[in-house]
Amino acid sequence: MPLTPDQRAEIEAARQSPRPTLRAVSDGMEAHLYRAHEVLDHGFIRVVDYMGDDSAIVQAARVSYGAGTKHVSNDAGLIRYLMRHWHSTPFEMCEVKLHVKLPVFVARQWIRHRTANVNEYSARYSILDREFYIPDPAQLAAQSTVNNQGRGAVLQGAEAARVLETLKRDAATAYDHYEDMLSQEGQQGLARELARMNLPMNIYTQWYWKTDLHNLFHFLRLRADAHAQYEIRIYAEAIAATVRDWVPLAFAAFEDYRMGGVTLSSRAISLLKRRLAGETVDQDSSGMSKGEWREFVELWG
Amino acid sequence: MPLTPDQRAEIEAARQSPRPTLRAVSDGMEAHLYRAHEVLDHGFIRVVDYMGDDSAIVQAARVSYGAGTKHVSNDAGLIRYLMRHWHSTPFEMCEVKLHVKLPVFVARQWIRHRTANVNEYSARYSILDREFYIPDPAQLAAQSTVNNQGRGAVLQGAEAARVLETLKRDAATAYDHYEDMLSQEGQQGLARELARMNLPMNIYTQWYWKTDLHNLFHFLRLRADAHAQYEIRIYAEAIAATVRDWVPLAFAAFEDYRMGGVTLSSRAISLLKRRLAGETVDQDSSGMSKGEWREFVELWG
């Protein structure tokens, strides 16, 4: 359970006191505000603030293009047009701030997205809690034999039991020793900034993370993708579910053009045109590498 | 007058319909929302959205530093501490979106601040209005004789009159010809993306500009500074006045540590220490260049 009763009470209290504002309001997002969406065994994402809605995207586009946007009959059409033609700046006019609790090894992937603002809990200042990510048995996958960065079959039986037991025991031992080293009972106590180095990377950290909608879409495209590591993907999926409620028109366009879309190379375009013209094509005549050809066939049969 | 009666009516309408929100609300900023603050002869700044307030800064800092912030007794003290020690990330948790109407030559300076989101009116799509910045006679300054990028005395009499007349006439002529070239009466009409090149850089453009509070403070420090060009400085001052109402604690810290502060080199520190010890110092023994010494004496006497 990621939240204590006190935290739940605090969230409910924060949700009791709406105040009037003249700003754009997204009713879909108001319903999410402050609430924790549980992810993994101890993690969560919470929306703690947002700016803008679908109409803010449209408004910014109409400032840019002036009379040039009048021929687009409605907001949904304009937003689809912007997404299709990679007009990124109107989407940057929306902003969201999340509170996320996540394992350190997930945080290390996440932070590679640089266009965001971050305030992370500091283990120099403060002591981390005894909370570690232990995978659900259904997620305990073997190394893929075909993909250097992928997962294969789920581990079974004794091997699975041994792995879970190891992860739990090593985390517990590391944390016991972390506490021992910090302790001042009969000793000075190691500096927190040093003691933390004994902790494994499945320990949970937390941060405030703020980004604009364009960069968030980029994050979601990479991290909600089927090839992303499961442990970051379900964070991305939890975020995506709130974005769908926040900016439904933009999210629908994103799903169609980005999540469900695909980029074809000029070689792939030629190949498809040949097939549309009735020709049968194979890898030899495609000019594609083995890997590229495999990806092409997976999509187009 | 920068706003038409229609625009004024639209703003008042937007201000008539507060809606409930669970987000942080800054009453000071709500009072500014949508309203145009006039700048120069046809320009304005308007706050069209914001995220966060002073307490959002404190909240983000407390997430980062955990128990480490408990010894700071109050929000004002913590915000001053953050500002003094250059902790920039908590200030990045606030965001503001402005609608700005400004001359092109001011826009060209402004855009050099890269960490912001911008949607500018496009003169490829649309036709620019006949509005040009013509300086108030009190701002019609001669080139400084001591500062390569500064202003000297205000022009007087015939010279001033001639300059104003020239600026007005050339702008009017350029715009007349812009319209002529675009016109399709009896001709095809030049493409808008070409015709715009005939317009002078005092024509007004407009954009939506969105940035976080940390980067906004950086902008204000440089552009509200006495050495900034007057025409961008008064935009910075108009923005600063809204920021003061939005996040009063952060703004007070910014004024004390940044706007009113100064950075001393190690040479300047040594020099001041010698003076505090009763020594008389001069440029020769200071190790400073002429310019640096002049700046030192201007500040410390």
Next chain:
Amino acid sequence: MPLTPDQRAEIEAARQSPRPTLRAVSDGMEAHLYRAHEVLDHGFIRVVDYMGDDSAIVQAARVSYGAGTKHVSNDAGLIRYLMRHWHSTPFEMCEVKLHVKLPVFVARQWIRHRTANVNEYSARYSILDREFYIPDPAQLAAQSTVNNQGRGAVLQGAEAARVLETLKRDAATAYDHYEDMLSQEGQQGLARELARMNLPMNIYTQWYWKTDLHNLFHFLRLRADAHAQYEIRIYAEAIAATVRDWVPLAFAAFEDYRMGGVTLSSRAISLLKRRLAGETVDQDSSGMSKGEWREFVELWG
């Protein structure tokens, strides 16, 4: 002619003195160093420095993926793999610095690419030269009647002559008055930071512009595209020609996957699959808007 004889002599002198370095060297790029590639009537691009080459991209990827990259047999294959899967960080390991002379209205589009370093000639400090972009008659296009931001047929006869005459005369007049206002003969002379506002946006400016290869590719994809305004597109094309010589493998992958590639929406994928299966499709059953359908048919017939 964009360069004076003095400038040409300076460039040739800079090219006379190779020095030994242990860094990666791209022979293709060395041949371009300092040389001006003329663009428009007075503009140019010059490569003034670069960092890295194709092997630097491969090296960075192999650091990231370690043994995971060993199965890719060669550099070209690995670079194509990185490009196909949107691995952007290895391309960021190459950097280029250009000296560009360009009309102000082009500079205003260009600067919208924020992830770059820029030092522009300052008209606050210094006086701009009397050089204006006057389009070649072949580029003097009418406003497109179907595309709000595009060009239609080339202007002919009296209309073309009138436009060219206007552009030349207004630029000359504006510059004459700029000089008059700055002049100190018998007067104080207006501050340079004010006088510049009288200049039209086809005046030339110049800057140093530095960016990494990933962001440069993004710039080229948008600005070397057929829909970009001609006046920025030929700058992008001139830059692209140097990049081809600098990092030939990366550029080939960029051409195949980005410049010659296309992004399909999930709707477009379904549609193509139906056509591959022998079905005839039309707009009504496609779920596409009129504009999207037109783009689809343009590509796939």
Next chain:
Amino acid sequence: MPLTPDQRAEIEAARQSPRPTLRAVSDGMEAHLYRAHEVLDHGFIRVVDYMGDDSAIVQAARVSYGAGTKHVSNDAGLIRYLMRHWHSTPFEMCEVKLHVKLPVFVARQWIRHRTANVNEYSARYSILDREFYIPDPAQLAAQSTVNNQGRGAVLQGAEAARVLETLKRDAATAYDHYEDMLSQEGQQGLARELARMNLPMNIYTQWYWKTDLHNLFHFLRLRADAHAQYEIRIYAEAIAATVRDWVPLAFAAFEDYRMGGVTLSSRAISLLKRRLAGETVDQDSSGMSKGEWREFVELWG
């Protein structure tokens, strides 16, 4: 020892083959190229590429300010002027690329500097080496009793021995189990992307890190500062030593204005002026908080 004999041989080989270039060359930096500067027990920094030198900074400034820079007699003076007045863009014209091997908990601090390009060794693709940071006994400090994020006295005797023993044993155990879980002898072997979560944060990782000189100076100011954690500070110091050889004029200005400099608030300025005028001041009349007053007295006596 951070480097294997093979790696040393590779570095020496890379240094045997200078090639001619027409680019700016910094002899001081050429001497560093590829060589590993050892940091901590298994870490290093290596310069693997660079762009520009002191004259590149000057050149960019002179493009910007044109005739405006002519009154500054020499390069050193101009660079000091730029640093004093916070002109950051000329410093952005230099770029450096480092290969760094560092403990994960240091990497997590480092990556907070967002304006940089990074390629990190991926533990999804590849297996990490059995190398952990174990502090030198001289660095084994207790938690500071006055500073929430600082260190106090060095641990002694049995407590120190116990801490070192714990860090070593827990790291060894965690790595043994990491290997066991990955192993395919008689089992499937856990996916690498999962197994890595068992490793503690003192394990070493490595990356290529590329940034411009302005942002590098910002990094050095924060991380080579006396308040930075020792384990990142010595990386910053090792980098600083190469920067001093690369751009000696810029580094000297940086040391004077940034590393050795200080920012005074307007309150501190008033206070110093009162003291210069012979007045005695105390905290009560200063308007400063206790912490701010303590910092003031530490500097000025």
